[in-house]
Amino acid sequence: MLRPYFAVLGARYREVLQYRSAALANSVVQLFWGGIRLMVLAAFFASASTEPPMAFAAVVAYIWLGQAFFGLLPYSLDPDIQRKFLEGNVAWELLRPVNLYAFWYARTFAHRVADTTIRMLPLLFVALWVLPWVGLEAWALKPPPSLASGIAFAVSLFGMAALATAVTMLFQTTLFWLVSGRGLQACMYGLISLFSGLAVPLPLLPAWLQPALYWQPFRGLGDTPFRIYSGDIAASAAPTEIALQFGWTAMFVGIGYAVLSRGRGRLVIQGG
Amino acid sequence: MDRAPSGTAPRETALVDDRRQRKPGTVGLYLRLIGVSVRGQMQYRGTFLVMSLGQLLTHSLEPFAIWALFDRFGSLAVWSLPQVALLYGTVSVAFAFTDALARGFDLFGDQFIKTGNFDRVLLRPRPLVPQVAGHEFTLFRVGRLLPGLVVLVWALWSLDIDWNAARVLLLALSLAGTFLFFYGLIILQATLAFWTTETLHIFNLLTYGGVETAQYPLAIYARDFRRFFTFVVPLGCVTYFPLVGVMGVADPLGSTAWMQFAAPFAGFAFFGASLLAWRTGVRHYTSTGS
Numbered sequence: 001m002l003r004p005y006f007a008v009l010g011a012r013y014r015e016v017l018q019y020r021s022a023a024l025a026n027s028v029v030q031l032f033w034g035g036i037r038l039m040v041l042a043a044f045f046a047s048a049s050t051e052p053p054m055a056f057a058a059v060v061a062y063i064w065l066g067q068a069f070f071g072l073l074p075y076s077l078d079p080d081i082q083r084k085f086l087e088g089n090v091a092w093e094l095l096r097p098v099n100l101y102a103f104w105y106a107r108t109f110a111h112r113v114a115d116t117t118i119r120m121l122p123l124l125f126v127a128l129w130v131l132p133w134v135g136l137e138a139w140a141l142k143p144p145p146s147l148a149s150g151i152a153f154a155v156s157l158f159g160m161a162a163l164a165t166a167v168t169m170l171f172q173t174t175l176f177w178l179v180s181g182r183g184l185q186a187c188m189y190g191l192i193s194l195f196s197g198l199a200v201p202l203p204l205l206p207a208w209l210q211p212a213l214y215w216q217p218f219r220g221l222g223d224t225p226f227r228i229y230s231g232d233i234a235a236s237a238a239p240t241e242i243a244l245q246f247g248w249t250a251m252f253v254g255i256g257y258a259v260l261s262r263g264r265g266r267l268v269i270q271g272g
Numbered sequence: 273m274d275r276a277p278s279g280t281a282p283r284e285t286a287l288v289d290d291r292r293q294r295k296p297g298t299v300g301l302y303l304r305l306i307g308v309s310v311r312g313q314m315q316y317r318g319t320f321l322v323m324s325l326g327q328l329l330t331h332s333l334e335p336f337a338i339w340a341l342f343d344r345f346g347s348l349a350v351w352s353l354p355q356v357a358l359l360y361g362t363v364s365v366a367f368a369f370t371d372a373l374a375r376g377f378d379l380f381g382d383q384f385i386k387t388g389n390f391d392r393v394l395l396r397p398r399p400l401v402p403q404v405a406g407h408e409f410t411l412f413r414v415g416r417l418l419p420g421l422v423v424l425v426w427a428l429w430s431l432d433i434d435w436n437a438a439r440v441l442l443l444a445l446s447l448a449g450t451f452l453f454f455y456g457l458i459i460l461q462a463t464l465a466f467w468t469t470e471t472l473h474i475f476n477l478l479t480y481g482g483v484e485t486a487q488y489p490l491a492i493y494a495r496d497f498r499r500f501f502t503f504v505v506p507l508g509c510v511t512y513f514p515l516v517g518v519m520g521v522a523d524p525l526g527s528t529a530w531m532q533f534a535a536p537f538a539g540f541a542f543f544g545a546s547l548l549a550w551r552t553g554v555r556h557y558t559s560t561g562s
Contacts, residue, residue: 049345
């Protein structure tokens, strides 16, 4: 029964494996950005007048993981699905004997996960092994402090992909009304960068903002898994954090599903 | 400017007009193309507004992030928030202009070379650079310009600079040099497409990565990284060095006053060199067919 959903994932992997050099170029870009971010943050840490709320080693892990899993973030819509709306081929999708939400979810998930797996490998290789080897020990990504942290990180990373897909799906379903979606993407970028912690690790933002930052959904798109990895969120506290992450995912799935059903009801195909 | 009559005029008039001005000025052609682009974008006013708002939102959050880091750590080595804001504002304003005006070169590989559209450009008896540059004038970059401008004005206001003619000139040189430097980078990226057919997105390292780098003082970076962005890619020459001169503080990297004046000209030279490279690329061009 789940076969069509897994088939989509397999197809996407085969597709992205065709573009290995593009993926490598992407890794180089991510590495470079990570380097700039780290140099800036190291300079800030060196001039800290009070004890920062996060150890520098945790910040290093936060930055490198952010660069490695950048592709998971819901910055853009699935270009295939977007095209279907523009060209009217969305009518076809409605004819498939599968659950439309689940099928698109699987498709978007496959897109994000397949792209990211290919891109993260060179970056993690450099951050974990090459950097210590060339003598940049302090800038290297260390393994998680304990096995428990490592396992919790793996679960939370899956949660990050699931949440990112659910957020993308909600944006995607608005295409039933908006058609283009370019403007939406333009607005998504800044908000998600800030609230996921990609722009600045969330614990470094002002103390008075922290309660608000804790109770917003996008924290699960970076901050939660990255801090679990470095042990900044202790392994014992991880289950609560992961539960929150999945709770938000369920909420986005629920809203996305409802909006999709609404959109289907009023769909008018343009041309065809 | 002596403009040709609009579309409703009889065709002879246009021809006569053309003969009288034997060479339709490069600038005239460019301005006309930009006018067409602007009118085109104004047909989709909603898209323009939403895109501008998106840019405005994204680029307003950047200064917020910088402010938050200063709020948390107090200072960045010897640098204060207004000083970093001066760097941020200058590079943002200059790059917003580059980003808006260099779109044709930015899209060159994908939209001119790969599609074979460059053949059509070559067939027209008009200079190439204004045709490519005038391909699009991206209006919604105003969303990037505005936050940059606000930060720049705030920085100049709160830095309490002892203004004199030299400092005003330095700031102007830095803005112009940064604009030309980034424009040159994008022309180089387009030039490489003559050989690679596709736009090399790895160049984003130098453009967007450069913008990010130049938002903070060059002095905080690692030595080799600094050297790269001074001597290989002269980003530091157009932003950091002249702006330290504007701030009137001693440079931790030890640059002298005349160096700070000379440095932004590296941006002008870089732009010139990229145009030469472009010319070589055009000579090398073979069509991909269509």
